[in-house]
Amino acid sequence: MGNQTGNDLVVHAENLAKDLKLGEVTVHAVRDVSLSVRRGELMAIIGPSGSGKSTLLGMIGGLDSPTRGKIYIDGQDITNLDERALTRVRNEKIGFVFQFFNLVPTLTALENVTLPIQFARNRKFSPAARAKDLLAMLGLEERMHHRPNQLSGGEQQRVALARALANDPPLLLGDEPTGNLDSFSSEIVMNALRNVQKETGTTVIIVTHDMDVASQTQRVVSLVDGRVAEDVDARSSAQLAAVQMLRDKRTTGELTSMPVPERRG
Numbered sequence: 001m002g003n004q005t006g007n008d009l010v011v012h013a014e015n016l017a018k019d020l021k022l023g024e025v026t027v028h029a030v031r032d033v034s035l036s037v038r039r040g041e042l043m044a045i046i047g048p049s050g051s052g053k054s055t056l057l058g059m060i061g062g063l064d065s066p067t068r069g070k071i072y073i074d075g076q077d078i079t080n081l082d083e084r085a086l087t088r089v090r091n092e093k094i095g096f097v098f099q100f101f102n103l104v105p106t107l108t109a110l111e112n113v114t115l116p117i118q119f120a121r122n123r124k125f126s127p128a129a130r131a132k133d134l135l136a137m138l139g140l141e142e143r144m145h146h147r148p149n150q151l152s153g154g155e156q157q158r159v160a161l162a163r164a165l166a167n168d169p170p171l172l173l174g175d176e177p178t179g180n181l182d183s184f185s186s187e188i189v190m191n192a193l194r195n196v197q198k199e200t201g202t203t204v205i206i207v208t209h210d211m212d213v214a215s216q217t218q219r220v221v222s223l224v225d226g227r228v229a230e231d232v233d234a235r236s237s238a239q240l241a242a243v244q245m246l247r248d249k250r251t252t253g254e255l256t257s258m259p260v261p262e263r264r265g
């Protein structure tokens with residue numbers, strides 16, 4: 001293994017491609033993506049619908065194998081692993097959050113977070129204590145014994161975030177983690193993600209349609225037609241310009257990180 005796959009790179013993709021067969025037609029969902037993500041980065045992937053964001057995230061997360069190219073996660077080449085080995089990589093190295101929170105409806109917040117710790121072979125943590133710590137870090141100490149239908153969307157997504165972090169993965173992936181939230185809850189979840197990254201050093205990659213969400217990350221990669229677009233494509237340069245404008249507004253305080261409640265009277 002070369003230096004480029006050294007320990008500071010949690011994700012390293014070389015000329016990654018994925019062809020999907022749809023009947024007689026082959027869809028080139030991801031055509032050629034090379035990407036390195038350093039430990040502790042908070043990154044967003046943006047791009048038009050159908051540009052390959054979910055397909056790319058699926059390959060990074062070991063949910064799907066590439067058709068061509070190479071992919072390393074946390075220094076390990078996962079390109080040609082079989083399903084069993086991939087499952088192990090996913091369990092040990094990757095936490096997932098999705099647009100729909102996918103919590104177990106009959107379990108409390110605490111039980112939802114405890115579950116994956118109990119399942120893990122490696123007994124690094126005491127399950128209930130670990131789950132309580134994570135929920136407290138995400139501001140949910142008052143909600144531990146609530147079931148999902150007794151929680152707001154933003155609270156449910158923070159429980160899902162705690163669950164994804166349960167076994168302390170080096171990499172957290174989210175496909176539209178704020179896609180089902182109003183802008184207030186979306187800010188709360190983004191704040192939680194930033195806290196997580198600060199406090200645990202977890203590398204975070206999220207796919208988003210929301211330029212305001214993207215502007216709250218450190219790095220934005222824009223996909224167009226299955227490729228990293230940089231500034232060359234008008235569709236991506238417009239989006240990147242919007243991200244930059246929103247970032248500037250946050251720097252000057254014109255946009256605050258948390259909405260200030262309206263004062264009445």
Ligand SMILES: Nc1ncnc2c1ncn2[C@@H]1O[C@H](COP(=O)(O)OP(=O)(O)OP(=O)(O)O)[C@@H](O)[C@H]1O
Pocket residue numbers: 020021022027028029030047048049050051052053054055056
């Ligand atoms: N299972 C599949 N079979 C065939 N084609 C697929 C499949 N999944 C996705 N595609 C196609 O691959 C391309 C990339 O899809 P992908 O879901 O990665 O896009 P996306 O950027 O996540 O889009 P969105 O923003 O709408 O979620 C699209 O043209 C899509 O139609």
Ligand SMILES: [Mg+2]
Pocket residue numbers: 053054055
């Ligand atoms: Mg998608």
